[in-house]
Amino acid sequence: DEFILLLNRHSASTNEEVKQYFKQQTEQAVLAATDKQTAGRGRRGRVWHSPFAQNLYFSLGLTVNLPLSALSGLSLVVGIAVADYLRQLNIYTELKWPNDIYLDGKKLGGILIELEGDFEPPCNLIVGVGLNVNMHSDESEIDQAWQSLASYRGELFSRDDLLISLSRQIKQYIEEFVQSGMSRFVQKWAQYDRYLDKQVTLMSGNNKKIGINRGIDQLGNLLLETQFGMQTISGGEISLRAT
Numbered sequence: 108d109e110f111i112l113l114l115n116r117h118s119a120s121t122n123e124e125v126k127q128y129f130k131q132q133t134e135q136a137v138l139a140a141t142d143k144q145t146a147g148r149g150r151r152g153r154v155w156h157s158p159f160a161q162n163l164y165f166s167l168g169l170t171v172n173l174p175l176s177a178l179s180g181l182s183l184v185v186g187i188a189v190a191d192y193l194r195q196l197n198i199y200t201e202l203k204w205p206n207d208i209y210l211d212g213k214k215l216g217g218i219l220i221e222l223e224g225d226f227e228p229p230c231n232l233i234v235g236v237g238l239n240v241n242m243h244s245d246e247s248e249i250d251q252a253w254q255s256l257a258s259y260r261g262e263l264f265s266r267d268d269l270l271i272s273l274s275r276q277i278k279q280y281i282e283e284f285v286q287s288g289m290s291r292f293v294q295k296w297a298q299y300d301r302y303l304d305k306q307v308t309l310m311s312g313n314n315k316k317i318g319i320n321r322g323i324d325q326l327g328n329l330l331l332e333t334q335f336g337m338q339t340i341s342g343g344e345i346s347l348r349a350t
């Protein structure tokens with residue numbers, strides 16, 4: 108009774124599936140998962156490589172009674188849910204603001220949050236997660252260093268078990284975020300932040316900002332210490348790079 112389950116062998120994108128689902132109904136939370144995506148995407152229309160039966164590709168559809176302005180920390184909360192869950196398996200991941208999951212210095216997964224409908228509350232949230240589980244080392248289509256749980260650990264993982272556990276954990280963390288906001292998560296973020304107190308470059312289109320990553324504020328905005336003082340950076344179209 109927690110979610111309506113939409114399980115597929117093939118999907119264009121599970122985010123897109125949940126978007127379609129919301130056009131029919133928003134009464135009950137939904138979980139769409141698939142073995143393979145043919146049009147998996149990251150932020151700004153980048154491709155999310157989604158080979159068959161190796162990884163997790165799933166999206167939660169949840170309706171929450173918050174205005175858009177209160178949702179800026181959401182992708183961080185989802186990242187923390189994933190990192191906390193994996194930590195119980197003694198897998199220590201790091202997070203990159205605002206939406207990337209790293210293991211062993213390489214990209215393990217990512218989060219893509221979208222909204223369906225008007226931006227007035229209640230908001231229909233689409234929380235997409237891609238996590239490399241059993242992907243093996245002969246994949247070569249990804250243009251940055253990547254990691255999977257199996258290649259890190261040297262053993263295969265059950266995708267079914269992970270799907271159920273992770274989606275529960277994420278739903279629970281989002282409910283807590285809706286109830287009580289970011290406060291508990293701000294501390295946790297600092298534990299996982301891959302670039303805390305490091306010099307970083309923020310890119311937004313042709314715009315570039317250099318500063319020191321000083322963590323996040325109570326809304327999940329990035330605090331960047333620059334030569335002009337502390338600046339508050341909100342998510343959206345910004346990419347953070349090590350300088």
Ligand code: ATP
Pocket residue numbers: 149150151153154155156157204205206207214215216217237239249250251252253254345346347
């Ligand atoms: P940022 O979000 O800060 O801009 P990013 O470069 O990681 O960082 P995203 O849009 O978040 O960009 O993610 C898409 C990128 O992730 C792709 O361009 C590709 O480099 C990489 N990628 C695609 N599929 C996978 C995968 N299965 N595992 C790891 N990395 C992947």
Ligand code: BTN
Pocket residue numbers: 119120121122123144146147148149150155163164165166206207216217218219235236237238
């Ligand atoms: C990123 O790093 O930019 C986010 C990647 C998000 C990938 C997941 S896989 C399930 C869901 N469906 C998609 O098309 N994208 C997300």
